Amino acid sequence: MTKKIMLSGIQPTGELHIGNYLGAIKNWVSLFEKYYGYFIVVDYHAITIEYDVSVMQKRIIEAAIEYLACGLTPDKCSIFIQSHVPAHTELAWIFNSVIPVAELERMTQYKDKSKNNETNINAGLLTYPALMASDILLYQPHAVPVGEDQAQHLELTRMIARKFNARYGEYFIEPDTIHSNVPRILGLDGQRKMSKSLQNHISLRMTDKETETAILRKGVTDLNRKLKTDKGNPDICNMYKWHTIFSSEDEQKECAQSCRNASIGCVDCKRILVKNINNELSPIREKINELENNKDYVYDVLSDGAKKANEIASSILNGAKEKMGLLSHRE
Ligand code: AMP
Numbered sequence: 001m002t003k004k005i006m007l008s009g010i011q012p013t014g015e016l017h018i019g020n021y022l023g024a025i026k027n028w029v030s031l032f033e034k035y036y037g038y039f040i041v042v043d044y045h046a047i048t049i050e051y052d053v054s055v056m057q058k059r060i061i062e063a064a065i066e067y068l069a070c071g072l073t074p075d076k077c078s079i080f081i082q083s084h085v086p087a088h089t090e091l092a093w094i095f096n097s098v099i100p101v102a103e104l105e106r107m108t109q110y111k112d113k114s115k116n117n118e119t120n121i122n123a124g125l126l127t128y129p130a131l132m133a134s135d136i137l138l139y140q141p142h143a144v145p146v147g148e149d150q151a152q153h154l155e156l157t158r159m160i161a162r163k164f165n166a167r168y169g170e171y172f173i174e175p176d177t178i179h180s181n182v183p184r185i186l187g188l189d190g191q192r193k194m195s196k197s198l199q200n201h202i203s204l205r206m207t208d209k210e211t212e213t214a215i216l217r218k219g220v221t222d223l224n225r226k227l228k229t230d231k232g233n234p235d236i237c238n239m240y241k242w243h244t245i246f247s248s249e250d251e252q253k254e255c256a257q258s259c260r261n262a263s264i265g266c267v268d269c270k271r272i273l274v275k276n277i278n279n280e281l282s283p284i285r286e287k288i289n290e291l292e293n294n295k296d297y298v299y300d301v302l303s304d305g306a307k308k309a310n311e312i313a314s315s316i317l318n319g320a321k322e323k324m325g326l327l328s329h330r331e
Protein backbone atom coordinates (compact mmCIF):
# COMPACT_ATOMS: atom_id res chain seq x y z
CA MET A 1 0.00 0.00 0.00
CA THR A 2 1.40 3.40 -0.87
CA LYS A 3 1.71 5.76 2.05
CA LYS A 4 0.00 9.11 2.29
CA ILE A 5 2.14 12.24 2.09
CA MET A 6 2.94 14.69 4.88
CA LEU A 7 4.96 17.85 4.56
CA SER A 8 6.31 20.45 6.94
CA GLY A 9 9.06 23.01 7.35
CA ILE A 10 11.02 24.96 9.92
CA GLN A 11 12.97 28.18 9.45
CA PRO A 12 16.73 28.01 9.98
CA THR A 13 16.67 30.85 12.47
CA GLY A 14 18.71 29.21 15.22
CA GLU A 15 19.02 26.05 17.22
CA LEU A 16 15.81 24.07 17.45
CA HIS A 17 14.26 23.98 20.90
CA ILE A 18 12.00 21.59 22.76
CA GLY A 19 8.96 23.60 21.57
CA ASN A 20 9.85 22.83 17.95
CA TYR A 21 10.63 19.25 18.94
CA LEU A 22 7.35 18.61 20.78
CA GLY A 23 5.12 20.82 18.64
CA ALA A 24 6.53 19.64 15.34
CA ILE A 25 9.37 17.14 14.82
CA LYS A 26 8.49 14.50 17.40
CA ASN A 27 5.02 14.43 15.92
CA TRP A 28 6.41 14.04 12.39
CA VAL A 29 8.40 11.00 13.50
CA SER A 30 5.31 9.43 15.06
CA LEU A 31 3.43 9.85 11.76
CA PHE A 32 5.91 7.84 9.69
CA GLU A 33 3.84 4.71 10.07
CA LYS A 34 1.16 6.20 7.85
CA TYR A 35 2.96 8.92 5.90
CA TYR A 36 5.97 9.49 3.70
CA GLY A 37 7.43 12.91 4.55
CA TYR A 38 8.79 15.99 2.82
CA PHE A 39 10.63 18.19 5.30
CA ILE A 40 11.94 21.53 4.23
CA VAL A 41 14.52 23.87 5.70
CA VAL A 42 12.68 27.04 4.70
CA ASP A 43 15.57 29.47 4.18
CA TYR A 44 13.62 31.87 1.93
CA HIS A 45 11.16 32.39 4.77
CA ALA A 46 13.99 33.17 7.17
CA ILE A 47 15.24 36.14 5.11
CA THR A 48 12.04 38.11 5.73
CA ILE A 49 13.43 39.22 9.10
CA GLU A 50 16.83 40.74 9.88
CA TYR A 51 19.49 38.02 10.04
CA ASP A 52 23.22 37.63 10.29
CA VAL A 53 24.50 36.78 6.78
CA SER A 54 27.76 35.38 8.14
CA VAL A 55 26.04 32.57 10.06
CA MET A 56 23.16 31.72 7.71
CA GLN A 57 24.89 28.84 5.91
CA LYS A 58 25.85 27.32 9.24
CA ARG A 59 22.28 27.63 10.50
CA ILE A 60 20.88 25.92 7.41
CA ILE A 61 23.16 22.92 7.78
CA GLU A 62 22.55 22.79 11.51
CA ALA A 63 18.81 22.66 10.92
CA ALA A 64 19.26 19.72 8.54
CA ILE A 65 21.47 17.97 11.11
CA GLU A 66 18.84 18.50 13.79
CA TYR A 67 16.13 17.06 11.53
CA LEU A 68 18.22 13.95 10.90
CA ALA A 69 19.21 13.59 14.56
CA CYS A 70 15.55 13.67 15.63
CA GLY A 71 14.84 10.65 13.44
CA LEU A 72 13.89 12.13 10.06
CA THR A 73 15.93 9.56 8.19
CA PRO A 74 16.16 9.43 4.38
CA ASP A 75 14.46 6.03 4.19
CA LYS A 76 11.26 7.62 5.51
CA CYS A 77 11.33 11.11 4.05
CA SER A 78 13.03 13.64 1.79
CA ILE A 79 14.82 16.52 3.45
CA PHE A 80 15.75 19.52 1.34
CA ILE A 81 16.45 23.22 1.35
CA GLN A 82 13.69 25.47 0.03
CA SER A 83 15.97 27.70 -2.09
CA HIS A 84 17.31 24.60 -3.90
CA VAL A 85 13.90 24.10 -5.51
CA PRO A 86 13.09 27.15 -7.68
CA ALA A 87 9.47 26.07 -8.26
CA HIS A 88 8.65 27.29 -4.72
CA THR A 89 9.26 30.95 -5.51
CA GLU A 90 7.70 30.65 -8.96
CA LEU A 91 4.44 29.25 -7.67
CA ALA A 92 4.49 31.77 -4.82
CA TRP A 93 4.42 34.54 -7.44
CA ILE A 94 1.40 32.92 -9.04
CA PHE A 95 -0.31 32.66 -5.66
CA ASN A 96 0.44 36.34 -5.03
CA SER A 97 -1.92 37.09 -7.86
CA VAL A 98 -4.64 34.90 -6.37
CA ILE A 99 -4.66 35.95 -2.73
CA PRO A 100 -6.27 39.24 -1.61
CA VAL A 101 -3.94 41.61 0.26
CA ALA A 102 -6.58 41.98 2.99
CA GLU A 103 -6.24 38.26 3.81
CA LEU A 104 -2.47 38.62 4.15
CA GLU A 105 -2.85 41.65 6.38
CA ARG A 106 -5.06 39.67 8.74
CA MET A 107 -2.34 37.15 9.61
CA THR A 108 -1.32 37.26 13.28
CA GLN A 109 2.27 36.30 12.49
CA TYR A 110 2.52 39.22 10.03
CA LYS A 111 1.15 41.62 12.63
CA ASP A 112 3.51 40.33 15.34
CA LYS A 113 6.55 40.29 13.10
CA SER A 114 5.94 43.76 11.72
CA LYS A 115 5.55 45.08 15.25
CA ASN A 116 8.93 43.56 16.13
CA ASN A 117 10.64 44.70 12.90
CA GLU A 118 9.35 48.23 12.57
CA THR A 119 12.38 49.33 10.58
CA ASN A 120 12.06 46.50 8.06
CA ILE A 121 8.44 45.71 7.24
CA ASN A 122 9.26 44.29 3.82
CA ALA A 123 6.84 42.90 1.24
CA GLY A 124 8.17 39.36 1.89
CA LEU A 125 6.89 39.55 5.43
CA LEU A 126 3.42 40.23 4.08
CA THR A 127 3.42 37.71 1.21
CA TYR A 128 5.07 35.00 3.34
CA PRO A 129 1.87 32.85 3.32
CA ALA A 130 1.90 32.71 -0.50
CA LEU A 131 5.35 31.12 -0.36
CA MET A 132 4.26 28.78 2.42
CA ALA A 133 1.21 27.73 0.39
CA SER A 134 3.53 27.06 -2.51
CA ASP A 135 5.89 24.95 -0.31
CA ILE A 136 2.90 22.85 0.59
CA LEU A 137 0.74 22.58 -2.53
CA LEU A 138 3.65 21.67 -4.83
CA TYR A 139 3.79 18.24 -3.18
CA GLN A 140 0.05 17.53 -2.88
CA PRO A 141 0.36 16.40 0.75
CA HIS A 142 -2.58 14.89 2.60
CA ALA A 143 -1.42 16.38 5.88
CA VAL A 144 0.71 19.22 7.23
CA PRO A 145 1.82 18.63 10.84
CA VAL A 146 2.62 21.95 12.56
CA GLY A 147 2.33 23.72 15.91
CA GLU A 148 -0.78 25.65 16.79
CA ASP A 149 0.69 29.00 15.69
CA GLN A 150 0.65 27.86 12.06
CA ALA A 151 -3.06 26.97 11.92
CA GLN A 152 -3.96 30.34 10.40
CA HIS A 153 -1.38 29.96 7.61
CA LEU A 154 -2.75 26.53 6.82
CA GLU A 155 -6.26 27.90 6.61
CA LEU A 156 -4.98 30.48 4.13
CA THR A 157 -3.19 27.76 2.16
CA ARG A 158 -6.51 25.96 1.73
CA MET A 159 -8.14 29.21 0.70
CA ILE A 160 -5.43 29.79 -1.93
CA ALA A 161 -6.00 26.28 -3.30
CA ARG A 162 -9.75 26.94 -3.50
CA LYS A 163 -9.33 30.33 -5.15
CA PHE A 164 -6.88 28.94 -7.71
CA ASN A 165 -9.20 26.03 -8.47
CA ALA A 166 -12.23 28.30 -8.76
CA ARG A 167 -10.46 30.57 -11.22
CA TYR A 168 -8.47 28.10 -13.33
CA GLY A 169 -10.16 24.74 -12.79
CA GLU A 170 -9.79 21.98 -10.19
CA TYR A 171 -6.07 21.33 -9.59
CA PHE A 172 -4.69 21.76 -6.06
CA ILE A 173 -5.73 19.49 -3.20
CA GLU A 174 -6.55 21.03 0.19
CA PRO A 175 -4.36 19.41 2.87
CA ASP A 176 -5.41 18.73 6.45
CA THR A 177 -3.60 20.30 9.40
CA ILE A 178 -2.33 17.95 12.10
CA HIS A 179 -1.40 19.32 15.51
CA SER A 180 0.75 17.39 17.94
CA ASN A 181 -0.51 16.66 21.43
CA VAL A 182 1.80 19.45 22.61
CA PRO A 183 0.82 22.18 20.15
CA ARG A 184 2.08 25.02 22.32
CA ILE A 185 4.62 24.83 25.11
CA LEU A 186 5.41 27.89 27.22
CA GLY A 187 9.00 28.95 27.77
CA LEU A 188 11.06 28.97 30.97
CA ASP A 189 9.33 32.24 31.93
CA GLY A 190 6.00 30.39 32.12
CA GLN A 191 4.31 33.30 30.36
CA ARG A 192 5.09 33.29 26.67
CA LYS A 193 5.36 30.64 24.01
CA MET A 194 8.80 29.04 23.99
CA SER A 195 10.76 30.81 21.29
CA LYS A 196 14.37 31.37 20.31
CA SER A 197 13.82 35.10 20.01
CA LEU A 198 12.54 35.35 23.57
CA GLN A 199 15.51 33.41 24.98
CA ASN A 200 13.13 31.40 27.15
CA HIS A 201 13.97 28.08 25.53
CA ILE A 202 15.80 24.80 26.07
CA SER A 203 17.58 24.02 22.84
CA LEU A 204 18.27 20.51 21.55
CA ARG A 205 21.97 21.36 21.42
CA MET A 206 22.37 22.42 25.04
CA THR A 207 24.50 20.12 27.16
CA ASP A 208 22.98 18.29 30.13
CA LYS A 209 24.64 20.80 32.41
CA GLU A 210 23.37 23.82 30.46
CA THR A 211 19.87 22.35 30.56
CA GLU A 212 20.13 21.93 34.30
CA THR A 213 21.42 25.47 34.86
CA ALA A 214 18.72 27.02 32.67
CA ILE A 215 15.90 25.14 34.39
CA LEU A 216 17.18 25.62 37.94
CA ARG A 217 17.90 29.33 37.43
CA LYS A 218 15.20 30.45 35.02
CA GLY A 219 12.33 27.95 35.23
CA VAL A 220 9.36 29.81 36.71
CA THR A 221 7.19 27.76 39.11
CA ASP A 222 4.06 28.63 41.14
CA LEU A 223 4.76 32.30 41.90
CA ASN A 224 2.64 32.20 45.07
CA ARG A 225 5.00 29.64 46.59
CA LYS A 226 7.71 31.80 48.15
CA LEU A 227 9.22 29.39 50.68
CA LYS A 228 9.93 25.68 50.52
CA THR A 229 7.55 25.27 53.46
CA ASP A 230 4.67 26.94 51.53
CA LYS A 231 2.24 24.58 49.88
CA GLY A 232 2.34 24.88 46.09
CA ASN A 233 -0.19 24.46 43.31
CA PRO A 234 1.06 22.31 40.41
CA ASP A 235 -1.91 23.35 38.28
CA ILE A 236 -0.43 26.81 37.83
CA CYS A 237 3.22 25.72 37.72
CA ASN A 238 4.79 25.72 34.26
CA MET A 239 7.56 23.36 35.38
CA TYR A 240 4.89 20.90 36.44
CA LYS A 241 3.35 21.27 32.98
CA TRP A 242 6.73 20.21 31.58
CA HIS A 243 6.68 17.23 33.99
CA THR A 244 3.43 16.10 32.38
CA ILE A 245 5.31 15.94 29.07
CA PHE A 246 8.66 14.48 30.11
CA SER A 247 8.15 12.56 33.37
CA SER A 248 6.58 9.18 34.06
CA GLU A 249 3.06 9.09 35.48
CA ASP A 250 4.38 7.97 38.86
CA GLU A 251 6.84 10.84 38.99
CA GLN A 252 4.12 13.29 37.97
CA LYS A 253 1.81 12.08 40.73
CA GLU A 254 4.60 12.09 43.28
CA CYS A 255 5.71 15.63 42.36
CA ALA A 256 2.17 17.01 42.34
CA GLN A 257 1.34 15.51 45.72
CA SER A 258 4.61 16.53 47.35
CA CYS A 259 4.22 20.06 45.97
CA ARG A 260 0.70 20.36 47.38
CA ASN A 261 1.79 19.25 50.85
CA ALA A 262 5.16 21.05 50.71
CA SER A 263 7.22 17.88 51.18
CA ILE A 264 9.31 18.61 48.09
CA GLY A 265 10.91 21.95 47.18
CA CYS A 266 10.85 23.42 43.68
CA VAL A 267 14.57 22.77 43.21
CA ASP A 268 14.29 19.04 43.88
CA CYS A 269 11.19 18.84 41.75
CA LYS A 270 13.07 20.57 38.93
CA ARG A 271 15.98 18.16 39.28
CA ILE A 272 13.66 15.25 38.47
CA LEU A 273 12.45 17.16 35.42
CA VAL A 274 16.02 17.92 34.30
CA LYS A 275 16.92 14.23 34.54
CA ASN A 276 13.97 13.27 32.34
CA ILE A 277 14.51 15.99 29.74
CA ASN A 278 18.19 15.07 29.47
CA ASN A 279 17.27 11.38 29.15
CA GLU A 280 14.90 12.10 26.29
CA LEU A 281 17.30 14.43 24.49
CA SER A 282 20.48 12.43 25.05
CA PRO A 283 20.23 10.17 21.93
CA ILE A 284 19.41 13.25 19.82
CA ARG A 285 22.35 15.16 21.22
CA GLU A 286 24.68 12.24 20.53
CA LYS A 287 23.44 11.98 16.97
CA ILE A 288 23.89 15.73 16.43
CA ASN A 289 27.54 15.44 17.49
CA GLU A 290 28.03 12.45 15.22
CA LEU A 291 26.55 14.27 12.19
CA GLU A 292 28.51 17.45 12.89
CA ASN A 293 31.56 15.27 12.19
CA ASN A 294 30.06 13.76 9.06
CA LYS A 295 28.82 16.73 7.06
CA ASP A 296 29.43 15.02 3.70
CA TYR A 297 26.63 12.63 4.56
CA VAL A 298 24.33 15.56 5.38
CA TYR A 299 25.13 17.28 2.05
CA ASP A 300 24.37 14.01 0.24
CA VAL A 301 21.00 13.69 1.95
CA LEU A 302 20.13 17.29 1.01
CA SER A 303 21.22 16.81 -2.56
CA ASP A 304 19.10 13.64 -2.97
CA GLY A 305 16.20 15.44 -1.30
CA ALA A 306 16.44 18.43 -3.65
CA LYS A 307 16.65 16.19 -6.70
CA LYS A 308 13.46 14.36 -5.81
CA ALA A 309 11.71 17.58 -4.76
CA ASN A 310 12.65 19.34 -8.01
CA GLU A 311 11.17 16.55 -10.11
CA ILE A 312 7.84 16.62 -8.31
CA ALA A 313 7.63 20.38 -7.86
CA SER A 314 8.46 21.31 -11.45
CA SER A 315 5.87 18.92 -12.80
CA ILE A 316 3.15 20.32 -10.51
CA LEU A 317 4.20 23.86 -11.38
CA ASN A 318 4.03 23.14 -15.12
CA GLY A 319 0.56 21.68 -14.68
CA ALA A 320 -0.54 24.84 -12.87
CA LYS A 321 0.88 27.07 -15.62
CA GLU A 322 -0.96 25.06 -18.22
CA LYS A 323 -4.23 25.49 -16.32
CA MET A 324 -3.59 29.22 -16.29
CA GLY A 325 -3.18 29.45 -20.04
CA LEU A 326 0.54 30.26 -19.92
CA LEU A 327 2.75 29.15 -22.80
CA SER A 328 5.04 26.18 -22.06
CA HIS A 329 8.71 26.67 -22.50
CA ARG A 330 10.01 24.67 -25.48
CA GLU A 331 13.20 22.74 -24.71
P1 AMP B 1 9.37 28.23 14.28
O1 AMP B 1 10.59 27.96 15.08
O2 AMP B 1 8.51 29.31 14.89
O3 AMP B 1 9.64 28.39 12.82
O4 AMP B 1 8.45 26.93 14.42
C1 AMP B 1 8.72 25.70 13.79
C2 AMP B 1 7.65 24.67 14.18
O5 AMP B 1 7.68 24.44 15.59
C3 AMP B 1 6.23 25.11 13.86
O6 AMP B 1 5.47 23.97 13.48
C4 AMP B 1 5.74 25.66 15.15
O7 AMP B 1 4.33 25.60 15.24
C5 AMP B 1 6.41 24.74 16.17
N1 AMP B 1 6.65 25.47 17.43
C6 AMP B 1 7.43 26.56 17.60
N2 AMP B 1 7.41 26.98 18.88
C7 AMP B 1 6.60 26.11 19.55
C8 AMP B 1 6.16 26.00 20.91
N3 AMP B 1 6.58 26.85 21.86
N4 AMP B 1 5.33 25.00 21.23
C9 AMP B 1 4.91 24.12 20.30
N5 AMP B 1 5.28 24.17 19.00
C10 AMP B 1 6.11 25.15 18.61
Ligand code: TRP
Pocket (backbone or CB within 6 Å): 007, 008, 009, 010, 011, 042, 045, 131, 132, 135, 136, 144, 146, 150, 153
Ligand atom coordinates in the same frame (compact mmCIF):
# COMPACT_ATOMS: atom_id res chain seq x y z
N1 TRP C 1 5.74 29.26 8.51
C1 TRP C 1 6.27 28.12 9.21
C2 TRP C 1 6.79 28.59 10.58
O1 TRP C 1 7.05 29.76 10.79
C3 TRP C 1 7.40 27.48 8.46
C4 TRP C 1 6.96 26.94 7.14
C5 TRP C 1 7.27 27.43 5.92
C6 TRP C 1 6.16 25.78 6.92
N2 TRP C 1 6.75 26.65 4.94
C7 TRP C 1 6.04 25.64 5.51
C8 TRP C 1 5.53 24.88 7.78
C9 TRP C 1 5.31 24.60 4.95
C10 TRP C 1 4.78 23.84 7.21
C11 TRP C 1 4.67 23.71 5.81
O2 TRP C 1 6.97 27.75 11.44
